[in-house]
Amino acid sequence: MNTRRRHGPRGSQEGVYTGPSQTQSQLVPPLEAPLAVSLVPPVDTSTMSCRDRTSEFQSVCKSLQGRQNGEQAIKSVPSVVKQRSDFTLMAKRIGRDLSNTFAKLEKLTILAKRKSLFDDKAVEIDELTYIVKQDINSLNKQIAELQHLVRSRNSHTSRHLHTHSNTIVVSLQSKLASMSSDFKSVLEVRTENLKQQRSRQEQFSQSPASAPSFHSGLSNSVLMQDDSNKADVSIDMDLRSSHQMQLINEKDSFIEDRANTMQNIESTIVELGSIFQQLAHMVKEQEETVQRIDANVEDTQLNVDLAHTEILKYFQSVSNNRWLLIKIFLILIIFFFVFVVFMA
Amino acid sequence: MAASIREKQTAALKRMLNFNTPPLKNTTAEPVWKVLIYDRFGQDIISPLLSVKELRDMGITLHLLLHSDRDPIPDVPAIYFVMPTEENIDRICQDLRNQLYESYYLNFISAISRSKLEDIASAALGANAVNQVTKVFDQYLNFITLEDDMFVLCNQNKEQISYHAINKPDIMDTDMEVIMDTIVDSLFCYFVTLGAVPIIRCPRGNAAEMVAVKLDKKLRENLRDARNSLFTGDTMGAGQFSFQRPLFVLADRNLDLATPLHHTWTYQALIHDVLDFHLNRVTLEESLGSETGARPKKKTKKSYDLTAADGFWQKHKGSPFPEVAESVQEELDKYRAQEDEVKRLKSIMGLEGEDEGAISMLSDNTAKLTSAVSSLPELLEKKRLIDLHTNVATAVLDHIKSRKLDVYFEYEEKLMSKSTLDKSLLDIISDPDAGTPEDKMRLFLIFYITAQQPPSEGDLEQYKKALTDAGCDLSPLNYIKQWKAFTKMAAAPASYGNSGVKPMGLFSRVMNTGSQFVMEGVKNLVLKQHNLPVTRILDNLMDMKSNPETDDYRYFDPKMLRGSESSIPRNKNPFQEAIVFVVGGGNYIEYQNLVDYTKAKQGKRVMYGCSELFSAAQFIKQLSQLGQK
Numbered sequence: 027m028n029t030r031r032r033h034g035p036r037g038s039q040e041g042v043y044t045g046p047s048q049t050q051s052q053l054v055p056p057l058e059a060p061l062a063v064s065l066v067p068p069v070d071t072s073t074m075s076c077r078d079r080t081s082e083f084q085s086v087c088k089s090l091q092g093r094q095n096g097e098q099a100i101k102s103v104p105s106v107v108k109q110r111s112d113f114t115l116m117a118k119r120i121g122r123d124l125s126n127t128f129a130k131l132e133k134l135t136i137l138a139k140r141k142s143l144f145d146d147k148a149v150e151i152d153e154l155t156y157i158v159k160q161d162i163n164s165l166n167k168q169i170a171e172l173q174h175l176v177r178s179r180n181s182h183t184s185r186h187l188h189t190h191s192n193t194i195v196v197s198l199q200s201k202l203a204s205m206s207s208d209f210k211s212v213l214e215v216r217t218e219n220l221k222q223q224r225s226r227q228e229q230f231s232q233s234p235a236s237a238p239s240f241h242s243g244l245s246n247s248v249l250m251q252d253d254s255n256k257a258d259v260s261i262d263m264d265l266r267s268s269h270q271m272q273l274i275n276e277k278d279s280f281i282e283d284r285a286n287t288m289q290n291i292e293s294t295i296v297e298l299g300s301i302f303q304q305l306a307h308m309v310k311e312q313e314e315t316v317q318r319i320d321a322n323v324e325d326t327q328l329n330v331d332l333a334h335t336e337i338l339k340y341f342q343s344v345s346n347n348r349w350l351l352i353k354i355f356l357i358l359i360i361f362f363f364v365f366v367v368f369m370a
Numbered sequence: 371m372a373a374s375i376r377e378k379q380t381a382a383l384k385r386m387l388n389f390n391t392p393p394l395k396n397t398t399a400e401p402v403w404k405v406l407i408y409d410r411f412g413q414d415i416i417s418p419l420l421s422v423k424e425l426r427d428m429g430i431t432l433h434l435l436l437h438s439d440r441d442p443i444p445d446v447p448a449i450y451f452v453m454p455t456e457e458n459i460d461r462i463c464q465d466l467r468n469q470l471y472e473s474y475y476l477n478f479i480s481a482i483s484r485s486k487l488e489d490i491a492s493a494a495l496g497a498n499a500v501n502q503v504t505k506v507f508d509q510y511l512n513f514i515t516l517e518d519d520m521f522v523l524c525n526q527n528k529e530q531i532s533y534h535a536i537n538k539p540d541i542m543d544t545d546m547e548v549i550m551d552t553i554v555d556s557l558f559c560y561f562v563t564l565g566a567v568p569i570i571r572c573p574r575g576n577a578a579e580m581v582a583v584k585l586d587k588k589l590r591e592n593l594r595d596a597r598n599s600l601f602t603g604d605t606m607g608a609g610q611f612s613f614q615r616p617l618f619v620l621a622d623r624n625l626d627l628a629t630p631l632h633h634t635w636t637y638q639a640l641i642h643d644v645l646d647f648h649l650n651r652v653t654l655e656e657s658l659g660s661e662t663g664a665r666p667k668k669k670t671k672k673s674y675d676l677t678a679a680d681g682f683w684q685k686h687k688g689s690p691f692p693e694v695a696e697s698v699q700e701e702l703d704k705y706r707a708q709e710d711e712v713k714r715l716k717s718i719m720g721l722e723g724e725d726e727g728a729i730s731m732l733s734d735n736t737a738k739l740t741s742a743v744s745s746l747p748e749l750l751e752k753k754r755l756i757d758l759h760t761n762v763a764t765a766v767l768d769h770i771k772s773r774k775l776d777v778y779f780e781y782e783e784k785l786m787s788k789s790t791l792d793k794s795l796l797d798i799i800s801d802p803d804a805g806t807p808e809d810k811m812r813l814f815l816i817f818y819i820t821a822q823q824p825p826s827e828g829d830l831e832q833y834k835k836a837l838t839d840a841g842c843d844l845s846p847l848n849y850i851k852q853w854k855a856f857t858k859m860a861a862a863p864a865s866y867g868n869s870g871v872k873p874m875g876l877f878s879r880v881m882n883t884g885s886q887f888v889m890e891g892v893k894n895l896v897l898k899q900h901n902l903p904v905t906r907i908l909d910n911l912m913d914m915k916s917n918p919e920t921d922d923y924r925y926f927d928p929k930m931l932r933g934s935e936s937s938i939p940r941n942k943n944p945f946q947e948a949i950v951f952v953v954g955g956g957n958y959i960e961y962q963n964l965v966d967y968t969k970a971k972q973g974k975r976v977m978y979g980c981s982e983l984f985s986a987a988q989f990i991k992q993l994s995q996l997g998q999k
Contacts, residue, residue, distance in 0.1 A: 076382065076390070076477075079487065079506040086491040087500045094495070114445045117403070125400045184441035186432060193431035194403055201401070304743065321673075323413075323435070328671065 113175060117194050120168050124201055127161040131208055134158060138216040151216065162206055169198050203307045210300040217293050224286065374518040375977060376678070378563050380419045382511060386477050387428045387449060390507055405448045405471065406433040407440070409458055411479055412451040414514055414525045418650045421677075436461055440470060447473040451509070454482035463493030466503070473504045480512040480555055512559040516650055518678070519977040520961050523556045525649060528982040533623055533954040534992040536577050546580075553953065553981055554584040558592075560979070567593065568618035568949065570926035571911055578620040578953045582926055589928035615929075616947040619908055623954030626903040627853065628786060628819045630957050630989045631812040633778040637694045638687040639958035641676075641762060643985050644769040650676050654765050674758045682755055688962045691766070698759050705752050712749070715742050773805040778813055785820050799836045807841040812986055814842075815850055815993075824854070845997035846990055902963045904950060908976065909967070913944045949977045955989070956980030 134154045137147060176191045385391070387406070406425065408416065413435070425433060434440055436452055448471035452458045462476065476490070487506070494500045515521045529535065531549050561568065567589060572582035623630075634640055646653040653673040676683050682701060686694050715738060770776060781798060795817055799810050814837060818824070825833070834844060901909065910920040950964060961978045968976045984992070 076386070076510055077481070077508040078390075079482065079508060080504075083487060083491060083503065083506045084500075086488050087495060090488070090491055090495055111445055118400075121401045186434070186441040187443050190403075190405070190431045190443055190446065193426065197401070197403075197426060197429075197431075324673070 113172070113179070113191060116168070116172055116175070117198070120165065120172065120198055123161070123165055123168070124198070124205070127158060127165065128205060130154060130158055130161070131205060131212065135208075135212050135215075138212050138219065140219075155213070155216075158209060162202070162209065165202055169195065169202060172198070200307070203303065206300060207304060210297065213293065213296070217289070220289075221286075375521060375560070375564060376419065376515045376518045378565070379415075379511060379513075379515050382509065382563060383416060383419060384428060386451065386507070386509060387425075387430060389447075389449075389475060390477075390505060401429055403429050403431050403446060405443060405446050406430045407436055407448055407450045407452075408433070409436040409452045410526045411453045411512075411524065414649060415479070415511060416451070418514065418516055418677075440465075442468065442470045444469070445472050447471065447475060447504070449475045449477065451477050451479065453480065453512075454478045454486050456486075459486050459489055462490060466490075466493050466499045467497045469497065469499065471502075473502050474499075475505045475507075476503065477507045477509045479509055480559055481508045481510070482506075510559040510562040512556045513563075513979075514649070516983075517961075519965075519975070521560065521977070521979045522983050523553065523979070523981045531981050532984075532992060533982075533989070534995050536954055537624070538996060550577075550580050550584055553581050554588055557581070557585050557951065558588050561589065564616075566616055567928055568616045569945075570618045570620065570928070571920075571923045572620035572926075573622065573625070573923055576622040576624060578622040579924065581953055582620050582924065586926040586928050593928060614943070614946055616949055617912060617945040619911055619948060619950045621904055621907065621950060621952045623952055623956075624853065624857065627850070628816045629902055629904075629959055630955065630984065631815055631986050632782055632786070632959055633775050633809070633812065633986075634959050635690050635776075635779050636688050636959075636962050637691060637763075637766075639962055640691060640766050640770075642958045642983075643987075644766055644775075645762070647985075652676060652762055654761060656761075672761075674762065680755055680758075682759055688965055691763075691770070694759075694763060695767070698756065698763055701752075701756050702760070705749070705756055708749055708752075712742055712746075773809055775805070775809070778805060778809055782813060782816050785817055788820070796832065796836055799833065799840060807837075807843075808987060808990055810837060810840050811842040811846065811990060815846060818847070818850055819854065843994055845995075846993035847997065849993050849997035901967065902960055904952065904960050905963050905967050908948060908950055908964070911945075912948050912974065946973060947975045949979065951978075952980040954980075955982045955984050957983060957985065 134151065137151050137154065140147075173195050176188075176195055179191075387404075422433075430449075431446075432443075436450070436458060450462065452462070462474075465471075466474070490503070490506075491500075494503050513521050513523055514525060523531065531552055535541070535545075535549060570582050570586055572578045634643055641647050641652055651673050652675075653671050656670055656672055678684065682697070686697055689697075777798065781795075795814070798813065814833060824830075834847075837844065907920055909915070910917045911923070952960070956978065957980075964976050964978050968974055
């Protein structure tokens with residue numbers, strides 16, 4: 027065992043730990059193997075510029091435990107039972123939901139970016155959009171609950187715990203805000219793609235739409251030529267029906283256009299709403315724009331200096347006062363003595 | 371070595387904050403919240419690199435000093451980033467006993483010794499907290515990176531390794547050992563983080579040589595132990611195929627004492643010289659209230675951070691001051707133009723709102739509004755930076771005007787380049803409103819250092835009388851006399867190369883109406899390129915030129931199996947990367963000179979480091995302390 031060398035030569039204690047010493051070499055390998063499996067995660071440490079001393083620490087603990095006859099070992103297990111407060115549980119749950127929703131949003135982004143004309147998974151996209159919207163709403167409510175919980179616990183907690191909880195709530199809110207702005211941009215991309223698709227569809231389907239009417243016109247003329255004598259009425263009817271078909275087509279396209287514009291308006295209003303949300307968020311984020319760790323320390327030092335000067339001033343005045351008081355007292359005592367001497 | 375040292379250190383810190391696993395890039399990971407606890411050393415290391423916002427992004431909700439009162443937060447993991455000193459270890463053991471946090475991740479800035487590890491282990495056992503101590507790591511981050519290619523050793527107890535401490539005449543061997551060990555430990559951490567084993571060259575016969583010997587030994591021991599070496603796989607990882615090893619030049623402050631005293635003209639160096647500039651943070655005193663007699667003015671201190679994200683700062687760090695003034699004015703004009711555009715947009719929006727039926731117009735305007743809104747944060751940030759630089763530059767300009775620093779600068783440049791002097795030194799010294807006594811002392815010391823022969827006794831007495839009349843303290847002069855005698859024995863005093871300073875007339879070109887930088891009477895001086903001694907030495911060594919100054923330098927290669935005492939370099943190719951380290955202190959003038967040198971030479975990268983960063987005022991104080999002994 028390595029004996030502890032508290033006051034030994036400094037050179038051997040400081041500096042790099044260059045491998046376990048000879049006496050411990052037999053102990054370390056059998057200990058390290060099971061420890062390595064259970065504790066050290068399979069991380070590639072070859073590119074890291076730091077050294078893991080955890081296994082060494084564990085081995086030292088074990089050896090010290092062995093020295094203390096293992097009395098403490100049994101007690102160690104129950105005290106490590108993790109008591110998590112409900113705040114932490116809720117925050118963890120919200121975090122998990124957030125990450126799930128982020129994954130869904132990523133899928134949605136991939137889907138919405140597809141620009142192919144025919145393989146348009148409109149149903150899926152709509153479903154996903156609906157799901158993501160619901161998720162965002164529920165997350166919003168959950169975060170509001172969490173904030174309420176934090177505020178109600180305000181008086182009971184220490185100031186560090188309070189800061190900690192507030193920071194968690196703020197970070198969750200900011201994550202949600204960034205997610206909703208991502209969602210908004212995905213929706214924008216989607217509407218753009220829809221518009222493009224519509225315009226291309228119209229280009230392609232204009233000619234086939236006109237072709238059948240052409241064909242029907244031709245056939246009508248053939249029919250007319252063939253059955254000009256007998257089927258006048260039916261031909262007339264056919265012509266009119268084709269006209270009506272065209273009229274109906276026009277009406278449909280007109281209605282479609284209207285529907286498009288309504289969609290546009292709706293999306294624009296949604297955009298505006300989210301813009302306002304962004305603005306509100308920016309105002310909130312002004313709290314912590316660029317700060318540094320040592321800002322607080324220097325502030326307090328400045329305040330302490332000012333307070334010190336104030337106290338000094340007060341002390342001066344008080345001590346000055348005291349001098350006068352002492353002088354007065356002395357004079358009184360002298361007079362007292364004089365009186366006593368005279369009387370006695 | 372594609373990544374700069376700043377990026378590497380930041381990456382190492384971020385990895386540490388992520389429980390020492392490489393951080394994941396995607397946002398779908400579940401957030402984990404933790405608490406960061408550091409001591410003053412850790413604070414100095416983290417502050418220039420990560421802002422509070424970045425810490426928040428990594429999930430750190432609270433950051434606290436180790437030796438403060440901390441309340442228990444029972445269900446949060448805590449990351450410690452401290453130096454392995456006795457007090458810190460005691461405090462950690464106390465924390466373990468008080469069961470403050472859920473789990474503990476201990477990261478030590480430099481390697482922790484075995485006995486201290488046993489202390490922690492016994493405390494953990496006593497508190498039944500062994501399972502809570504989840505990880506113990508040696509981070510090897512014991513240096514402060516200020517710029518992409520500049521680092522400093524430590525800020526907290528820099529008196530221990532200051533120039534004064536190294537050069538004082540009554541220094542004991544044990545003290546020297548301690549100082550050397552501290553410096554070597556930090557340099558070792560630097561090379562571990564950099565991931566490369568350098569070739570070391572140093573001059574003979576001074577503190578730099580001792581540092582080089584120790585560093586070589588330490589690197590060699592570490593490389594020898596193949597199982598535990600910190601350098602295996604580092605150079606091969608991440609596609610960094612640097613077949614060439616960097617050159618590490620150790621210089622000693624004693625070979626060039628004039629540069630720290632020099633008055634300067636570039637932006638960053640001026641800020642360091644004239645204002646309170648510490649770890650990339652400037653503190654200005656702004657006085658509010660009028661100059662009424664009885665009441666003292668209330669002075670508030672405002673501090674600004676000059677960071678890597680500040681584009682203006684990065685561009686103009688090294689430019690001469692008048693250029694900076696012009697550029698601030700340009701930026702201000704550009705910002706005003708952008709602001710006007712946004713305001714115009716507002717009026718357009720107001721008009722278009724009445725137009726019905728133009729739905730396409732509406733969507734177009736929404737797009738414009740969206741872009742305007744998203745560009746608002748950028749505009750605000752720009753405004754903040756312009757304000758910052760305006761304030762800083764105004765403060766610097768006030769100092770320049772009141773102390774006539776341009777006169778000093780010009781004169782010193784002429785002294786250092788041994789060109790003809792148009793005014794006599796005595797005139798400047800006895801001029802009552804040209805600079806503080808410190809400035810005059812600096813000028814005189816530079817004159818003394820760079821003079822080929824020392825001035826005659828009569829002249830010296832005259833100068834001394836003039837200096838004492840101006841209120842200077844003469845003790846630095848004693849020390850400089852000793853130093854000069856000593857270096858004369860060793861080698862010829864370093865020459866400073868040719869430089870020319872062309873004054874561009876009395877009135878600067880920056881005379882726009884409404885400009886805040888009215889530089890009347892301040893000469894607009896243009897710097898010509900010249901090389902300081904440190905740069906020259908580096909140039910010789912990197913290009914393997916033979917030069918009487920540097921031929922005598924010792925050569926160390928930690929990767930060679932047997933250390934050789936010869937100073938014949940085995941490597942004949944010129945180096946592409948170099949690291950210059952000045953033992954005894956450095957400053958921004960040298961750094962700027964090296965940066966200019968690197969820009970002139972294509973394809974070479976140079977990094978600058980020093981054991982402490984002092985301004986001329988601090989250096990004079992150290993010199994006077996030395997001169998009084």
